[in-house]
Amino acid sequence: MNNFSHVQMGVDYYPEHWDRSLWVEDAQKMKEVGVKVIRVGEFAWSRFEPKEGLFDFKWLDDAIALFHDQGIQVVIGTPTHTPPRWLTEKCPDILPIQANGQPNHAGVRGHRCFNSESMDSYGSRIVAQLTQHYKDHPAVIGWQTDNEFSLTYCHCESCNARFREWLQNKYSSLEQVNQEWGTVVWSGEYNSWSQVTTPIGGSPFQNPSYQLDYYRFQSHSANIFQQRQIDIIRHNCPQHFITHNFHSYPQKLDLYPLGENLDVAAFDYYPNTSPNKTTTGPYSGALSLDITRGIKRRNFWIMEQLSGPPGCWMPMWRTPYPGFIRAYIWQAISRGADTVVQFRWRSANIGAEQFWHGLIDHSNIPGRRFEEFTKVCAEVNALSSTLAGTVLRNDIAILHSHDQLVALDIQPQSEGLDYYENIKCWHRTVTKLGLGVDVLNWMEHLSDYKIIIAPSLYLMDPAVATNLASFAEAGGTIIFTHRTGVKNMNNVCLMEPLPGLLSACAGVEVEEYDPIGNDPHHMVTADDISYSCSQWCDILKPTTAETLAWYADDFYAGKSAVTVNSHGRGKVYYLGTHVDESYMKVLIEELVEAHDLMIFPELPEGVQVSVRVRDSQSFLFILNLSREFQRIPLDSSYESVLYPGIKHPNTLTLEPYGVEILNMHNNH
C-alpha cells in the first residue's frame, strides 16, 4: 500500500470550479511552494456522471495529469455526499425524510439516506467506476469516503424497515424489546413489529432506551454505507489507502466503528479565529486533534485546515491573525497529523461557499495568508524526513464515549452538566500542565497507560467495569466522576447503590444526590482549602475509600465529596461533583508526581507543548497559540530543529503565534 505517513502539506482543489486555463498555473504554483498532495472530487458526481450511466472522467484525467507532471499526488473523495439532480428526481427515495415527514432536497448537500436502496446501487456504481478508472493511475494514492459523515435523522420507509431488522438482530423477540426498553410506561407496549418505527415527530420525551437505540442504529447505518464503499475501493485499488474526513466534535455519530476499517483517520480542522476565543480555542482544538489520533490510535491526516476567514454558514469569522495559520498547522502536526491539507487553494467565486475563504482570495492575487502558507510548506518540507515515523507516546488517557454523550443528551442531568464540556475541562487541565494525553474510545485496552480519566461513565458495560477494575488492580490510577455506573447499556437505571458496578473498586457508595446545576457550592480539602464545585453533588459514603474533600454547603455539609480507594496495586478516585479546574490541576499534579511524569509547570496561558518520538529521538513542539509574546522556562538548553543553528538557553521567548521545535537529545 502507498505510504500515507509522510509529513507534508496538501490543498483541497476543485478543478470543476475553475476554467481549465487556471489548472496549469495552479499546479505550477503548488509545485513551486512545495505542495505534495491534493484532494479532489468529493462533490463532483454531476460531472462524473452527467446523465444516468454516462460516465465522464476525462476532465479529471486532464487535471490530474497536470498535477502529476508537477509531482503532486492525489487523493480522490467519493462523491456520494451530493447525488446529482437527475438521480434524486428519478429516485426520490434517496432523499432523507425529516422527523416532520418532509424530505430534504437536492441543492445543498448530504441529501442522501444511508439506507436508500437506490443510493446503494447508484452510489456503489459511481464508486466502482471511479476506482476502476483510477486504480492504476500513478498519481492517485488514496481515497476519502464520502464527506464529513454525520447522522441523517432519516425517517424514510427504508430506515424504518432497517431499524426493525436491526432491533430484531439485537433482541430475541418483541417481548424482549418491551422488557428491555420498559415500554409499559405510558402504555407504550408494542404488540406487533409494524408498530415499531423511527421516532417520527421527534419528541425528545420518547422512551430513552428507544431513542438511544435509534441513535445506535443510525451510526450503524453510516457504517454499512461506508463499508460498501470500502469493499469496492479495496477490491479495485488494493494498493491505495482509505480515509474519511471526520469533523466538528462532539458528534453523535460513533466515530470508532467508522474508523475501524480505514487505514488512517482524517479531521477537518477549523480553529476559531475570534480574539475572544484565544483562551479556549487552542484547547478545544487540541482535544479534537487528540480525539482524531485516538480513532485509530495512530497518526492521522488533516483533510481540511483553516486558510482564511470562514463564512457562509454563519456571518464570517475574523481573518486569521498573522501567524495563526502557521501555528495551527504546526499544532496539528505536533499532536500527530502527518499530512495537512489546506481548505482550500483559492476561495470559490461561485456557489454557496464563496466566503469560506481559501489560501488565495477571489482576485487570484496571492496575499498575506498565502505567503504564510508558503513559509510553512518550506518548513514542513525541510523537516519531513526528520519527523517521518515520529509518534506520540502518552501515559495518560481520557475515556470518550459516544454512548455516554448521546444518553446524557437524551436525558439532561442538571443545568450545566455537559458530557463533552466536562471532557474539555479535564483535557484542558492536563494540556495546561504540558502533559500529553490520549483520548480513547472507552472500550479500548488500557494497559499502556498509568492514569485514566473517565468522566461520567453513565451507562456501564460489565466488561468495561471489569477492565477498569483490573487496570487499577495492576497499579493504574483512575479518576471517576459524578454520574458513573448509573444505567445499563439499554439506558435503564440500575437498582443498586451508585456507582453501581464500580462501587467496589471505588470503595464508595452514593447515599443521595443533589443536581445543584449552577447553584454555587463548595468543597473543602483536608488542608482546609476551599474549591467551588457545580453541576451535581453525590453525597458519598466511603466503604473502603478515604475522603479527600468534604462538602461545605447545604444539609450535606461535612459529607464526603471526593474519595480515593486503594484497589489492588492501584488507586481509584471518585469525584462526586464537578470540581473546579483549579482542583483538577492540584489532583493531576499529585498524580504526576506519584507516577514520575514530566510536566511543564509554568506554561503560560495559550502555550502548548507536545512530544513526537521515534526510537531514541524526541522532538519537543512548543506553540504560542496566543496573541502575546510568551516566555517559556525550559529545564535545560536545547537545540532548535526548526531554526537550525539556534540553541535556547534555559528559557524560550515566542512571539505571538510563534512556534519552536526542539531536539530533546543532544541537548548539551
Ligand code: GLA
Ligand atoms: C466542511 C466540508 C467542506 C467545506 C468546509 C467549509 O469541512 O467538508 O466541503 O464545506 O466544511 O464549510
Ligand code: ZN
Ligand atoms: Zn432513510
